[in-house]
Each structure stands twice: as structure tokens, then as C-alpha cells.
Amino acid sequence: MNPTTFFIFTTLLKIVGIVFVVILPMVSYAVYAERKVSALIQDRLGPNRVGPAGLFQPIADAMKFVLKEDFTPAHVNKFYYWLAPCLAMVPAITTVAVVPFGSTLFGVPMVIADINVGVLFVFAIASLGVYGIVIGGWASNSKYPFLGGLRSTSQMISYELSLGLAVIPIFLLIGNLRLTEVVHYQINHGWLIVPFAGDWRNPLGWLLAVPMWISFAVFAIAVFAETNRLPFDLPEAETELVGGYHTEYSSMKFALFFLGEYAAMITGSAIIVTLFLGGWHFPGIPDGSHGWIFGLINIFVFFAKIAVLLFVFIWVRFTLPRFRYDQLMRLGWVFFFEIALVNIFWAAAILTFFDR
Amino acid sequence: MPAFLFWLFAGVMLVFGALVVINRNPIASALSLVVCFLGLAALFISLDAFFIGIIQVLVYAGAVMVLFLFIIMLLDLRAEERRRMNWVAFTGGFVVAFSLLVQILAVISRTQMAKQAFPPLASQQVDDVRNIGLLLFGNYNLPFQIIAVVILVATVGVIVLSKRQLR
Numbered sequence: 001m002n003p004t005t006f007f008i009f010t011t012l013l014k015i016v017g018i019v020f021v022v023i024l025p026m027v028s029y030a031v032y033a034e035r036k037v038s039a040l041i042q043d044r045l046g047p048n049r050v051g052p053a054g055l056f057q058p059i060a061d062a063m064k065f066v067l068k069e070d071f072t073p074a075h076v077n078k079f080y081y082w083l084a085p086c087l088a089m090v091p092a093i094t095t096v097a098v099v100p101f102g103s104t105l106f107g108v109p110m111v112i113a114d115i116n117v118g119v120l121f122v123f124a125i126a127s128l129g130v131y132g133i134v135i136g137g138w139a140s141n142s143k144y145p146f147l148g149g150l151r152s153t154s155q156m157i158s159y160e161l162s163l164g165l166a167v168i169p170i171f172l173l174i175g176n177l178r179l180t181e182v183v184h185y186q187i188n189h190g191w192l193i194v195p196f197a198g199d200w201r202n203p204l205g206w207l208l209a210v211p212m213w214i215s216f217a218v219f220a221i222a223v224f225a226e227t228n229r230l231p232f233d234l235p236e237a238e239t240e241l242v243g244g245y246h247t248e249y250s251s252m253k254f255a256l257f258f259l260g261e262y263a264a265m266i267t268g269s270a271i272i273v274t275l276f277l278g279g280w281h282f283p284g285i286p287d288g289s290h291g292w293i294f295g296l297i298n299i300f301v302f303f304a305k306i307a308v309l310l311f312v313f314i315w316v317r318f319t320l321p322r323f324r325y326d327q328l329m330r331l332g333w334v335f336f337f338e339i340a341l342v343n344i345f346w347a348a349a350i351l352t353f354f355d356r
Numbered sequence: 357m358p359a360f361l362f363w364l365f366a367g368v369m370l371v372f373g374a375l376v377v378i379n380r381n382p383i384a385s386a387l388s389l390v391v392c393f394l395g396l397a398a399l400f401i402s403l404d405a406f407f408i409g410i411i412q413v414l415v416y417a418g419a420v421m422v423l424f425l426f427i428i429m430l431l432d433l434r435a436e437e438r439r440r441m442n443w444v445a446f447t448g449g450f451v452v453a454f455s456l457l458v459q460i461l462a463v464i465s466r467t468q469m470a471k472q473a474f475p476p477l478a479s480q481q482v483d484d485v486r487n488i489g490l491l492l493f494g495n496y497n498l499p500f501q502i503i504a505v506v507i508l509v510a511t512v513g514v515i516v517l518s519k520r521q522l523r
Contacts, residue, residue: 080383115406116407116484116485124411127418128413128417130418131390131422149429150426150430156422157423176483
């Protein structure tokens with residue numbers, strides 16, 4: 001097999017494997033986990049009818065979505081009404097392309113596209129995700145979806161700024177936008193959430209801890225806002241907007257919006273894991289060059305970290321109340337934006353005076 | 357890159373660029389422009405200029421056009437959809453565009469550089485983000501700072517104009 005064919009073959013294998021074998025089942029089981037964890041928090045039982053402990057519930061849900069009548073209201077703008085659910089799902093999954101989800105397996109690097117502008121690619125594709133929601137809200141041609149679409153636009157634009165500014169200290173430190181380099185830096189110098197872990201006697205690591213924590217906090221909260229999750233789920237606030245931007249949608253088209261949100265959550269968690277929590281690295285576990293079993297363990301570690309973050313997403317949803325819209329905007333523009341800017345200057349100053 | 361990819365994305369750009377003008381629905385026009393920008397980004401990326409391509413998507417498709425859509429949706433533009441085509445304006449626009457095309461073709465056919473294939477902007481190994489940064493903040497630092505100030509002034513101006521009552 002010549003290198004080009006081999007490259008195309010392995011890339012296709014990685015795309016199919018990661019999207020259909022890992023991400024999509026993870027999406028449907030994230031819905032199950034959401035219902036189970038919320039039941040736990042609210043002292044209920046949650047889904048427990050289909051299969052042992054309700055484990056086959058996602059399959060039953062999928063069957064229900066497929067078999068339901070696909071109803072298109074008469075007053076909608078047909079073409080865009082059909083386009084919107086696709087646009088909501090595609091960017092969320094495309095983002096995975098640049099995320100290193102494992103070390104190597106049989107010598108093949110476990111990342112679909114290792115490009116030198118990795119994190120910018122993530123932001124660029126994630127910023128396209130807003131079109132699905134906006135077009136869905138507009139094409140439905142009724143007032144609640146429209147309000148949801150408008151809210152979502154302004155919310156996503158506002159928090160994109162904090163998202164972008166929050167990661168700049170990381171790249172000041174590492175000097176490279178390539179996500180595999182970010183992971184390798186963390187393997188050698190300690191995870192960025194604990195930058196002092198690599199070398200305890202180096203004052204730089206201790207000084208960088210605070211800007212990294214601020215970055216992490218701002219980034220994580222901005223991801224909540226970007227994925228329209230509570231406490232920032234104003235675009236689909238049930239108590240105000242019925243269902244928000246997907247009020248007029250039913251059956252599989254609604255399912256695409258719904259699953260797109262969970263896919264966005266998973267990719268958002270994947271970015272947080274890659275940037276702050278060491279990616280596929282876990283102390284004491286060697287990388288894939290020591291045997292294929294370690295390569296598999298690395299991939300498992302990566303998705304285990306994502307699962308933990310998903311639990312946090314769900315935990316937050318059933319713990320915090322929803323923000324008011326003006327509070328949301330003030331938080332984004334007056335608080336996070338400024339704190340991220342100051343954080344950049346601070347990190348830059350530390351790096352200037354304590355150069356390694 | 358394979359030539360057919362160039363033709364594919366160039367075709368996408370041209371078709372959707374034309375749709376921006378042809379569509380009577382402003383939202384459809386704006387969305388066509390987004391696809392046009394995506395095609396342009398793909399062309400940049402196929403020249404190995406990853407940074408410019410991605411920034412094209414991030415800034416134009418992801419931010420500027422979202423704001424455009426936002427504004428268009430807030431205005432009621434139903435009248436625009438019902439408007440008849442103005443044949444005089446159509447002919448005038450066609451003549452101007454066509455003469456510009458002829459002019460560009462004439463210039464390109466005379467320059468020597470246009471006759472050979474353009475080399476990729478950067479090879480795979482070169483870190484184009486770093487190169488652009490070094491150029492902007494090294495050789496072109498002063499113009500860069502001046503542009504930053506101009507944009508800042510524009511931003512302040514917009515805020516002043518949009519505030520109805522000034523204290």
C-alpha cells in the first residue's frame with residue numbers, strides 16, 4: 001500500500017470510527033445520563049423501563065424519533081426550515097477533526113487532521129454553529145422561535161470573544177496553535193490546570209497557575225454559553241419561549257437540534273480536556289509507542305475525561321437557576337471580557353520576566 | 357492540490373457570488389455570501405495558507421455575516437421580495453461588470469507572472485501563524501497600530517451614534 005492510499009484509508013477509518021462508533025453513541029447516552037443524573041439530583045428514579053436500569057432507553061428514543069410523523073407547518077419557509085437542523089448538527093461534529101483523541105495506535109497518530117491552526121479551526125467551525133439556530137428560528141416564521149434565534153445570535157457572538165481571549169495565555173506559553181503540541185507540552189510540563197506539576201521548584205509554574213485557572217474558568221463558562229446550556233439556555237428557555245428556536249420542529253428534525261446540542265457539549269468538553277486537562281495523557285500511563293494496548297488506553301482516558309466533564313455540565317444544569325437576559329449580557333461583556341483581557345497582560349508579564 | 361478542487365471551490369464561489377445578487381430575499385443573499393466566503397477560505401487553504409483561510413471563516417463567515425443576518429432579520433424587508441427587476445439597472449450593472457472582467461483579462465494576459473502557476477504561499481513545514489505575526493509586529497508595526505487606532509475610533513463612533521441621548 002503506498003503512503004497516500006494508506007493515509008486516505010486510515011483517515012477514513014478514523015473519521016468513521018470517531019464519529020459513528022464513539023461520538024454519536026456518546027451523544028445518545030449523554031441524553032440518558034442527563035435523565036439519570038437529574039433523577040438522582042431530584043430524588044427520582046429516571047428512565048428504568050427499557051432494558052436493565054433503562055439502559056436501552058436511547059434506542060427506544062431513537063426509534064420514536066424515526067417513526068414519528070415528520071410534520072412541516074404550512075407557514076414556514078420550507079428550504080431553510082429543512083436546512084437548519086443539518087446546520088445545527090454538522091459544525092458540532094466537524095470540530096472533532098483537529099482534536100487529538102489519543103496518542104498513536106499501530107504507529108498511526110490518533111488525530112484526524114493535525115493542522116497548525118488547530119484551535120482557530122475549532123473557533124471558526126464553532127462560530128458557524130450559530131447559523132443552524134438562527135435560520136431555524138427565522139424559517140419557522142413564528143414569534144417564539146424567532147426570539148430564540150435572536151437571543152442565541154447575540155449570546156454566541158458575545159461569548160465567542162471571551163472564549164477566544166481566554167485561550168491566548170496558553171498559546172503565549174506554548175507558542176504554537178497546534179493541538180498535538182499543546183498535549184505534548186502538558187505531558188512534559190504538567191497539565192495546564194496545574195502548571196506547577198511538571199517541575200515543583202520552578203517559580204514560573206506556580207506564578208502561571210492563577211492565570212491558567214482564570215483562563216480555565218472563563219473558557220469553561222463561555223463553553224456553557226456557546227452550547228446554550230443552563231444557566232445560559234435563554235435561546236430555548238421553556239418558561240419564556242415555549243421551546244425557543246425549535247418550537248416548530250418535530251420528529252427527526254427536532255432530534256437533530258437536540259442531539260446537535262449534546263454533540264456541541266461533547267466537542268466543547270473535548271477542547272477543554274485538550275487545552276487544560278492534558279488531553280489523552282494520564283500520569284503513569286505511557287503513550288501508544290509502547291504497545292497498542294496503551295494506545296487504546298490513551299483513547300479511553302481521553303473519553304473518560306470528557307465523560308467527567310459531561311457529568312459536570314449536567315450537574316450544573318440541575319443546580320443553578322437560569323440567568324436573566326440582561327445579566328447574561330452584562331456578565332459576558334462587562335465581566336468575562338475584561339477579566340480575560342487583564343489575564344492576557346498578566347500572563348504576558350509573567351512570561352516576560354520569568355523566561356525559562 | 358488537485359486542480360479539480362480548485363475548479364470546484366472556484367465554481368462554488370462564482371455560483372454563490374452570483375446568487376448574492378440574484379436572490380430577492382435578503383436573508384438568502386446573506387447566506388449565499390457565507391457560502392461564497394467558505395469557498396474563498398477553501399481556496400486559501402488549498403494554497404497552504406491555513407491561517408488566512410481559517411481567519412476568513414472565523415471573521416467573515418462566523419462573525420461579520422452573523423451580525424449582517426441579525427440586522428436583516430430585525431428589519432422588515434418583505435417589500436424587497438416583491439420588487440420587480442429593473443431592466444435598465446440590470447443592463448447598466450451588467451455592462452460595468454463585463455467591462456471590468458474584460459479589463460482584468462486584458463491585464464492578466466499581458467503580465468508575465470500571470471502565465472505561470474502560483475507557488476503555494478507556504479510549505480507544510482513553515483509556521484504561517486508565526487510568520488504573519490512576525491511580519492505584522494515587526495516590519496509593519498506602525499501601520500498595524502494605526503489601523504488598530506482607526507478601528508477603535510470607528511467603534512467609539514458607532515457607540516456614540518447609536519446612543520440616542522447623550523449626557
